[in-house]
Amino acid sequence: MFESAEVGHRIADREYKRAVTKLREDLLKAQYDLISRKSFQLIVLTGGVDGAGKSETVNVLNEWMDPRGISTHAFGAMSEDERERPKMWRYWCALPPKGRMAILFGAWDADPIAERVHGDTDEAEFELALGNIVGFERMLANEGALILKFWFHLSKKAQKKRLKALSSDPKTRWRVTDAEWERFEHYDRYRKVSEIAVRETSTSYAPWMIVEGTDANYRYLTVGRMLLEAMRKRLAGKKPVITRTAVLPPPPLDGRSLLSQVDYRASLGDSEYKRMLEKYQRELNLLMRHKKLRRKSIIAVFEGVDAAGKGGSIRRVTGALDARQYQVIPIAAPTDEESARPYLWRFWRHLPRKGRMTIFDRSWYGRVLVERVEKLCAEDDWMRAYEEINDFEEQLIEANCVVTKFWLTISKQEQLKRFRAREKTPFKTFKITRDDWRNRAKWDDYERAVGDMIERTSNRPAPWILVPGNDKHWARISVLKTLCERIDAAL
Amino acid sequence: MFESAEVGHRIADREYKRAVTKLREDLLKAQYDLISRKSFQLIVLTGGVDGAGKSETVNVLNEWMDPRGISTHAFGAMSEDERERPKMWRYWCALPPKGRMAILFGAWDADPIAERVHGDTDEAEFELALGNIVGFERMLANEGALILKFWFHLSKKAQKKRLKALSSDPKTRWRVTDAEWERFEHYDRYRKVSEIAVRETSTSYAPWMIVEGTDANYRYLTVGRMLLEAMRKRLAGKKPVITRTAVLPPPPLDGRSLLSQVDYRASLGDSEYKRMLEKYQRELNLLMRHKKLRRKSIIAVFEGVDAAGKGGSIRRVTGALDARQYQVIPIAAPTDEESARPYLWRFWRHLPRKGRMTIFDRSWYGRVLVERVEKLCAEDDWMRAYEEINDFEEQLIEANCVVTKFWLTISKQEQLKRFRAREKTPFKTFKITRDDWRNRAKWDDYERAVGDMIERTSNRPAPWILVPGNDKHWARISVLKTLCERIDAAL
Numbered sequence: 001m002f003e004s005a006e007v008g009h010r011i012a013d014r015e016y017k018r019a020v021t022k023l024r025e026d027l028l029k030a031q032y033d034l035i036s037r038k039s040f041q042l043i044v045l046t047g048g049v050d051g052a053g054k055s056e057t058v059n060v061l062n063e064w065m066d067p068r069g070i071s072t073h074a075f076g077a078m079s080e081d082e083r084e085r086p087k088m089w090r091y092w093c094a095l096p097p098k099g100r101m102a103i104l105f106g107a108w109d110a111d112p113i114a115e116r117v118h119g120d121t122d123e124a125e126f127e128l129a130l131g132n133i134v135g136f137e138r139m140l141a142n143e144g145a146l147i148l149k150f151w152f153h154l155s156k157k158a159q160k161k162r163l164k165a166l167s168s169d170p171k172t173r174w175r176v177t178d179a180e181w182e183r184f185e186h187y188d189r190y191r192k193v194s195e196i197a198v199r200e201t202s203t204s205y206a207p208w209m210i211v212e213g214t215d216a217n218y219r220y221l222t223v224g225r226m227l228l229e230a231m232r233k234r235l236a237g238k239k240p241v242i243t244r245t246a247v248l249p250p251p252p253l254d255g256r257s258l259l260s261q262v263d264y265r266a267s268l269g270d271s272e273y274k275r276m277l278e279k280y281q282r283e284l285n286l287l288m289r290h291k292k293l294r295r296k297s298i299i300a301v302f303e304g305v306d307a308a309g310k311g312g313s314i315r316r317v318t319g320a321l322d323a324r325q326y327q328v329i330p331i332a333a334p335t336d337e338e339s340a341r342p343y344l345w346r347f348w349r350h351l352p353r354k355g356r357m358t359i360f361d362r363s364w365y366g367r368v369l370v371e372r373v374e375k376l377c378a379e380d381d382w383m384r385a386y387e388e389i390n391d392f393e394e395q396l397i398e399a400n401c402v403v404t405k406f407w408l409t410i411s412k413q414e415q416l417k418r419f420r421a422r423e424k425t426p427f428k429t430f431k432i433t434r435d436d437w438r439n440r441a442k443w444d445d446y447e448r449a450v451g452d453m454i455e456r457t458s459n460r461p462a463p464w465i466l467v468p469g470n471d472k473h474w475a476r477i478s479v480l481k482t483l484c485e486r487i488d489a490a491l
Numbered sequence: 492m493f494e495s496a497e498v499g500h501r502i503a504d505r506e507y508k509r510a511v512t513k514l515r516e517d518l519l520k521a522q523y524d525l526i527s528r529k530s531f532q533l534i535v536l537t538g539g540v541d542g543a544g545k546s547e548t549v550n551v552l553n554e555w556m557d558p559r560g561i562s563t564h565a566f567g568a569m570s571e572d573e574r575e576r577p578k579m580w581r582y583w584c585a586l587p588p589k590g591r592m593a594i595l596f597g598a599w600d601a602d603p604i605a606e607r608v609h610g611d612t613d614e615a616e617f618e619l620a621l622g623n624i625v626g627f628e629r630m631l632a633n634e635g636a637l638i639l640k641f642w643f644h645l646s647k648k649a650q651k652k653r654l655k656a657l658s659s660d661p662k663t664r665w666r667v668t669d670a671e672w673e674r675f676e677h678y679d680r681y682r683k684v685s686e687i688a689v690r691e692t693s694t695s696y697a698p699w700m701i702v703e704g705t706d707a708n709y710r711y712l713t714v715g716r717m718l719l720e721a722m723r724k725r726l727a728g729k730k731p732v733i734t735r736t737a738v739l740p741p742p743p744l745d746g747r748s749l750l751s752q753v754d755y756r757a758s759l760g761d762s763e764y765k766r767m768l769e770k771y772q773r774e775l776n777l778l779m780r781h782k783k784l785r786r787k788s789i790i791a792v793f794e795g796v797d798a799a800g801k802g803g804s805i806r807r808v809t810g811a812l813d814a815r816q817y818q819v820i821p822i823a824a825p826t827d828e829e830s831a832r833p834y835l836w837r838f839w840r841h842l843p844r845k846g847r848m849t850i851f852d853r854s855w856y857g858r859v860l861v862e863r864v865e866k867l868c869a870e871d872d873w874m875r876a877y878e879e880i881n882d883f884e885e886q887l888i889e890a891n892c893v894v895t896k897f898w899l900t901i902s903k904q905e906q907l908k909r910f911r912a913r914e915k916t917p918f919k920t921f922k923i924t925r926d927d928w929r930n931r932a933k934w935d936d937y938e939r940a941v942g943d944m945i946e947r948t949s950n951r952p953a954p955w956i957l958v959p960g961n962d963k964h965w966a967r968i969s970v971l972k973t974l975c976e977r978i979d980a981a982l
Contacts, residue, residue, distance in 0.1 A: 032921055058814045067806060068821040068852050072814035079571045105815065174780065289665065315558060323549045323563035324596065330559040337826050361559050430523055 038099035048152030052213025097340035304408030529590035539643030543704025588831035795899030
């Protein structure tokens with residue numbers, strides 16, 4: 001597939017100069033449109049062989065366009081902070097907000113290729129990694145990003161010539177180190193692996209565009225024009241929606257659902273509750289100080305029906321811990337910085353380091369719960385979220401994170417009782433708003449959404465724990481006990 | 492001064508229990524007021540001797556209040572990311588937004604004490620560090636933060652007893668390591684140094700409150716009540732304004748100002764410009780790849796009159812660099828996350844790592860320019876900003892950062908010419924708005940503000956470079972040349 005980039009494309013200087021003036025102006029215009037409309041973010045990935053002109057081209061783009069609207073990131077060895085999070089975390093953090101453009105060197109596309117070339121992964125792992133990239137980029141595209149990927153190619157002969165030329169010029173000698181020559185030794189293998197990667201991660205929404213790297217004029221003009229065309233097309237049209245066909249099953253004919261079957265009878269008396277609270281809080285405290293926990297992180301997600309007792313349960317968990325070990329993230333409306341990025345970004349930024357716990361009071365599941373029921377996002381958007389969430393949690397688990405998700409539920413009758421009690425207690429009135437009554441009116445819609453959510457996102461490594469909460473004692477102990485068991489099993 | 496915390500304060504269990512129920516409720520109420528009003532942020536610092544109950548007390552506060560509104564941070568050894576920025580950077584990053592509370596263990600108060608105890612600093616350096624803390628906390632208070640500092644004290648005898656008790660109990664033994672015993676050996680010196688620090692950093696806006704640590708009941712109740720009282724007082728009243736009396740000199744009687752004296756005659760012809768552009772861009776490129784630069788970072792600030800050519804100058808600088816080395820930060824209106832924190836926060840977050848350059852297109856000087864002239868902040872606020880900015884830049888310089896500030900200026904006549912040209916060129920109309928004309932009408936006010944700014948914030952390590960910009964060539968070469976000289980001198 002790289003043959004088309006070995007034909008010796010060339011643009012004469014005169015033609016180049018004539019074309020560039022207009023191209024620069026057009027690119028700048030398109031960029032200002034992007035900046036002023038803030039309708040999407042532009043992500044440019046660069047890949048390819050050493051010496052094929054990646055960094056020169058990026059510098060030229062920064063020269064042609066306004067560098068104030070562009071961030072350029074190169075990814076080398078991981079820092080401490082990065083090693084303590086999922087592999088993808090540093091790329092997540094580098095994603096630009098809407099209205100801006102980011103150029104990424106050696107981002108998520110580079111790792112699977114390098115690992116396969118060095119034999120660190122087998123073919124199945126390589127294929128899996130490529131599949132993950134396709135899924136990740138599909139999510140980005142669906143979240144509004146315009147993704148362009150440029151692959152800079154040189155034939156083996158051309159690369160050798162280029163590396164030699166670079167190393168014989170004192171001004172560029174520093175760029176060709178042993179690492180470059182070592183990679184050149186693997187040219188054939190690198191090419192073979194890259195071909196597979198480029199083919200399998202080229203999609204309609206994030207295509208690789210192969211650019212012959214021999215002639216600078218050709219290279220710059222080609223990249224500039226492809227960039228311009230893609231930006232113009234997107235600025236003129238709408239965000240394309242790319243979903244896999246996914247269908248939810250219809251509601252069951254007999255009206256029975258997971259939630260309607262919950263048994264609320266279990267309860268705990270005062271003294272039994274006290275005893276067990278002490279027991280499991282002590283256990284959780286010891287577990288969190290376990291030596292092996294230094295290599296794990298913990299995420300606990302709390303979702304549930306309004307007034308089911310999320311806050312009370314969270315406080316029984318934090319009551320067991322040292323305040324320096326955990327962070328509770330209450331999820332409210334997104335800030336403007338959060339709204340300008342993919343919806344998972346506001347959770348990515350709070351992922352715990354090793355040895356720590358993050359408790360999410362509401363979470364990324366808002367997309368398939370409130371956003372679905374209240375129609376705050378399109379059906380396509382929440383439908384694709386199941387898969388995106390599963391991908392995200394898979395990455396957490398791969399990064400040694402223990403993920404547990406609690407759904408706290410109470411009966412419709414119990415909710416009414418609690419709402420009324422809140423309205424009467426002056427100290428608790430802040431806890432009951434018109435929203436709560438409105439949500440309650442949509443009880444059945446929520447029940448269906450929760451059923452679908454659990455069916456599609458509960459799995460062994462990141463299970464949903466259904467906690468009946470009519471009896472607060474029982475609910476709190478269930479949460480603590482489960483958390484202990486989950487952490488214990490992971491150590 | 493610690494004697495008052497060695498008297499054996501004690502609260503009986505019965506009295507404690509009775510008091511706590513009410514206190515918890517009141518604290519929670521105050522916290523919800525804080526969360527819903529978002530009128531200030533609450534910063535709690537904890538200091539004192541080992542074993543005096545710091546962490547227990549913080550855990551109790553997290554239990555009494557809603558942990559969803561609290562972040563707790565402990566600062567240990569610095570990470571890679573932290574070592575590459577000013578010492579204070581990690582504390583800056585931990586500051587909570589308005590509406591939230593942060594509890595900090597061993598933050599900016601701890602370093603000067605530890606360094607002095609270990610003899611890493613002499614008395615003068617210690618005094619300087621304490622002075623910096625006072626200035627930093629004054630800035631935070633003026634920016635709206637409520638700062639409370641709790642010092643947990645134990646007499647030498649009581650500490651010994653406490654450490655022994657902790658190490659003999661298998662459940663708490665892990666908490667007493669050699670480090671704690673080693674620190675105990677230095678008790679007398681630590682106490683002496685701490686007394687000075689506590690005294691000199693106790694201010695009306697950030698007082699240290701000394702708490703005897705022997706009796707848990709006394710400790711919890713004392714801290715809880717002081718916290719409640721301070722929150723209530725602040726929730727009921729207004730933000731206190733704390734400024735040093737600073738007075739600006741009146742405008743000079745003869746109407747002459749720094750800017751009115753600028754000589755705009757210098758210019759560069761096309762061929763000379765091309766030659767010098769190439770020369771200085773090459774030089775800058777080489778300097779940025781210098782080995783010694785790996786231990787430095789570069790900040791270039793661009794401010795100036797509208798249409799003075801900031802953008803063009805910035806592009807000539809970035810044109811010399813590899814896109815991976817720099818970041819251009821255009822300063823627009825603050826996001827809501829930025830508005831919820833001290834005004835310097837939106838610059839803190841973009842500080843470069845070592846080996847990198849950050850270019851600010853407009854900057855923290857907005858406070859003493861547009862915010863002053865347009866009356867976007869109170870006079871007290873911009874008046875105190877000179878000192879705060881100087882403090883901030885001093886810390887950058889201490890962290891091996893090369894700071895250069897360019898003021899690009901053009902004559903009033905030249906500005907008119909450029910505004911008109913922009914209005915006529917379809918491609919440039921986006922560059923001229925009603926704001927520009929409005930600013931132009933306030934030319935004299937801006938001129939005075941710029942004069943005051945340069946007088947108060949230009950200094951040898953972070954100078955203001957006045958660049959006459961009527962001739963664009965001349966201005967661009969001046970900027971490049973100065974930047975080269977500044978970096979060269981620092982290597």
